[in-house]
Amino acid sequence: MIIAERKPIKEILSFLVPGEKILVLGCGTCVTVCMSGGEKEARELSSLLRLKGWETKDFTLERQCEPEFNLRAKEEIARADAIISLACGVGVQALGECYPGKKISPGLNTTFMGMPKEQGLWEERCWGCGNCIVHLFAYICPVTRCAKSLMNGPCGGSKNGKCEVKPDRDCAWQLIYDRLKKENQLEALYAIQPPRDWSTSRYGGQRKMIREDVRL
Amino acid sequence: MSALEEILRRGEFAVTAEVGPPKGTNREIIEKKCAGLQGFVDAVNITDNQTAIVRLSSFASCLIVKDEGIEPVMQMVCRDRNRIALQSDFLGACAWGVENFLCLTGDHQSMGNHPQSKNVFDIDSVQLLQILKNMRDEKIFQNGEPLKGEIKAFLGAGENPFADPLEFRVIRLAKKISAGAQFIQTQAVFDLEIFSRFMEEVRKTGLDKKAFILAGVIPVKSLAALSYMQNEVPGLVVPDSLVERMREAKDPKEEGVKICLETIEQLKKIEGVRGVHIMAISWESIVPDIVRGANLYPRPRRS
Amino acid sequence: MRVVALGCDKSGYPALLRWGEKGSLPFDEVKIFSLPCLGLVTEEAMFRILENSDALLLAGCPLDSCHNQKGSQGAYLKVQRVNSLLQEADIPKKVAVAFVTSGKVGEIEKVSEELFGRGK
Numbered sequence: 001m002i003i004a005e006r007k008p009i010k011e012i013l014s015f016l017v018p019g020e021k022i023l024v025l026g027c028g029t030c031v032t033v034c035m036s037g038g039e040k041e042a043r044e045l046s047s048l049l050r051l052k053g054w055e056t057k058d059f060t061l062e063r064q065c066e067p068e069f070n071l072r073a074k075e076e077i078a079r080a081d082a083i084i085s086l087a088c089g090v091g092v093q094a095l096g097e098c099y100p101g102k103k104i105s106p107g108l109n110t111t112f113m114g115m116p117k118e119q120g121l122w123e124e125r126c127w128g129c130g131n132c133i134v135h136l137f138a139y140i141c142p143v144t145r146c147a148k149s150l151m152n153g154p155c156g157g158s159k160n161g162k163c164e165v166k167p168d169r170d171c172a173w174q175l176i177y178d179r180l181k182k183e184n185q186l187e188a189l190y191a192i193q194p195p196r197d198w199s200t201s202r203y204g205g206q207r208k209m210i211r212e213d214v215r216l
Numbered sequence: 217m218s219a220l221e222e223i224l225r226r227g228e229f230a231v232t233a234e235v236g237p238p239k240g241t242n243r244e245i246i247e248k249k250c251a252g253l254q255g256f257v258d259a260v261n262i263t264d265n266q267t268a269i270v271r272l273s274s275f276a277s278c279l280i281v282k283d284e285g286i287e288p289v290m291q292m293v294c295r296d297r298n299r300i301a302l303q304s305d306f307l308g309a310c311a312w313g314v315e316n317f318l319c320l321t322g323d324h325q326s327m328g329n330h331p332q333s334k335n336v337f338d339i340d341s342v343q344l345l346q347i348l349k350n351m352r353d354e355k356i357f358q359n360g361e362p363l364k365g366e367i368k369a370f371l372g373a374g375e376n377p378f379a380d381p382l383e384f385r386v387i388r389l390a391k392k393i394s395a396g397a398q399f400i401q402t403q404a405v406f407d408l409e410i411f412s413r414f415m416e417e418v419r420k421t422g423l424d425k426k427a428f429i430l431a432g433v434i435p436v437k438s439l440a441a442l443s444y445m446q447n448e449v450p451g452l453v454v455p456d457s458l459v460e461r462m463r464e465a466k467d468p469k470e471e472g473v474k475i476c477l478e479t480i481e482q483l484k485k486i487e488g489v490r491g492v493h494i495m496a497i498s499w500e501s502i503v504p505d506i507v508r509g510a511n512l513y514p515r516p517r518r519s
Numbered sequence: 520m521r522v523v524a525l526g527c528d529k530s531g532y533p534a535l536l537r538w539g540e541k542g543s544l545p546f547d548e549v550k551i552f553s554l555p556c557l558g559l560v561t562e563e564a565m566f567r568i569l570e571n572s573d574a575l576l577l578a579g580c581p582l583d584s585c586h587n588q589k590g591s592q593g594a595y596l597k598v599q600r601v602n603s604l605l606q607e608a609d610i611p612k613k614v615a616v617a618f619v620t621s622g623k624v625g626e627i628e629k630v631s632e633e634l635f636g637r638g639k
């Protein structure tokens with residue numbers, strides 16, 4: 001899922017003008033699960049803004065990343081002067097597309113595609129490189145989880161299982177090595193991985209998926 | 217053929233040193249360092265924005281080194297340039313007569329002085345070796361298109377026998393050699409035990425016959441420097457006993473040189489070690505003393 | 520200063536009542552309510568309450584002997600989060616939490632003083 005975290009309150013406040021009627025718009029999907037932009041967070045922020053003197057309402061859509069859902073908040077949006085969207089960056093943009101001319105500010109910083117690891121801890125897992133090869137690396141994506149996206153083994157900075165970049169991050173290559181070793185599959189790492197074709201990733205420009213078979 | 221390659225092929229014990237370019241345009245700094253090294257080393261490595269700190273470029277520095285009559289080893293890291301820029305710089309360096317290249321991954325930019333920058337890591341060091349080898353031997357770019365002109369390049373790679381996972385290091389070395397590495401310069405050796413074990417594995421797999429391995433050494437000036445390396449530099453292993461020795465030394469500089477010379481003496485005895493790479497970071501002036509002290513002076517002349 | 524105080528049936532509420540009975544509390548108004556367990560008080564509810572009061576005081580079982588096991592601990596974490604949000608937004612209101620047994624009033628006095636000063 002998409003992980004996002006709340007912007008600092010001060011930054012959110014800086015988007016707002018005194019006297020504006022505010023709608024805090026939550027999103028019921030990814031950001032609800034990662035506890036940053038769901039109904040609960042929308043209500044809290046709304047209340048907090050009331051404590052700061054604004055007139056606010058909150059409303060939570062099932063998903064903000066689809067225009068259809070966004071239309072369901074039509075009336076609430078019409079009544080507000082400014083919207084704070086607690087969706088991921090996709091949601092904020094979809095909302096902006098649906099409501100031209102409306103003042104919409106992002107309330108979250110979208111950070112990564114990942115998963116919950118423990119209670120209160122989420123970790124990045126995929127960069128959406130457009131050419132998945134995790135099966136070659138014991139289901140540990142080196143593109144995403146190695147700080148240098150190395151394809152042929154660990155750099156010289158891997159120590160005690162940790163990455164040279166941050167001592168609290170696991171070295172992806174240590175994880176790959178350990179798991180393949182345990183499964184007696186180390187030979188999988190002997191072959192030289194050729195340079196990757198990054199054109200399928202965001203380096204090829206903005207991406208689209210077209211499915212002629214389902215287009216109307 | 218580069219002098220370094222020739223010396224190694226003749227079976228002589230090679231000596232290389234490292235020169236870090238300045239944080240500015242002052243070429244005299246490089247010239248001065250070169251003058252001090254003249255006659256004491258077979259080639260000089262020029263680092264490529266090492267530890268992700270911006271310095272005069274490796275390419276330009278190599279030309280200055282050449283002007284001074286010393287053979288450069290141009291280091292190339294994958295952090296800052298994609299395959300387009302790396303291939304282009306390689307061609308440029310070849311056109312200017314640079315003949316030794318060392319392909320490295322590069323330290324992450326978060327460790328340097330522009331931690332806010334984007335990195336590249338389009339290819340890794342193994343892939344870079346393979347690309348440069350194909351440019352030289354097959355006369356093709358990475359995309360398969362032909363290139364024109366002669367390329368004389370002696371290709372090298374780094375390897376860190378002390379980084380984790382230890383058991384993977386030899387596999388990685390094998391990959392680098394089969395990708396095109398003809399010589400290897402290792403991370404600085406302080407822990408001879410780990411290094412000997414590493415070399416044992418290397419010999420078992422016959423890799424010492426396929427590439428020339430130069431063991432890295434760092435002469436340390438002070439206890440602080442050694443402790444820093446022990447604690448802060450990822451991928452360096454410094455045994456406590458050495459730290460103790462430095463702590464008790466009356467003259468730390470002298471002790472640092474002594475430790476370095478003892479290490480070289482041990483390294484010479486390890487089968488498969490074909491030379492040393494002296495990384496006297498911001499202490500280049502000590503290199504002649506070390507080369508002399510290790511009985512590696514005078515350097516062999518090229519035939 | 521208008522204070523709302525919530526206590527759990529088991530320990531917090533009885534303690535709050537006793538605290539209230541002492542009279543001469545240093546606040547303009549104190550409203551005391553009971554609920555089954557402090558764990559039920561959501562952050563959202565805390566904010567709501569603060570919209571109509573100056574401070575919120577929660578009283579519940581001691582952390583290690585909560586009648587509903589994790590209730591007090593959960594409340595403690597939520598209170599911390601609410602306070603940090605209030606602080607981030609420069610809102611001069613606060614939530615305090617006191618862990619008490621039904622007879623212990625001292626702890627409530629201490630917490631209320633620490634956090635709200637002597638009131639007024």
Ligand code: SF4
Pocket residue numbers: 125126127128129130131132133134141142143144
């Ligand atoms: S290989 Fe690409 S698609 Fe697969 S997990 Fe990694 S980044 Fe995502």
Ligand code: SF4
Pocket residue numbers: 145146147148149150153154155156157158159162163164165170171172173174
């Ligand atoms: S330490 Fe491991 S994860 Fe970090 S950059 Fe090096 S190989 Fe990648």
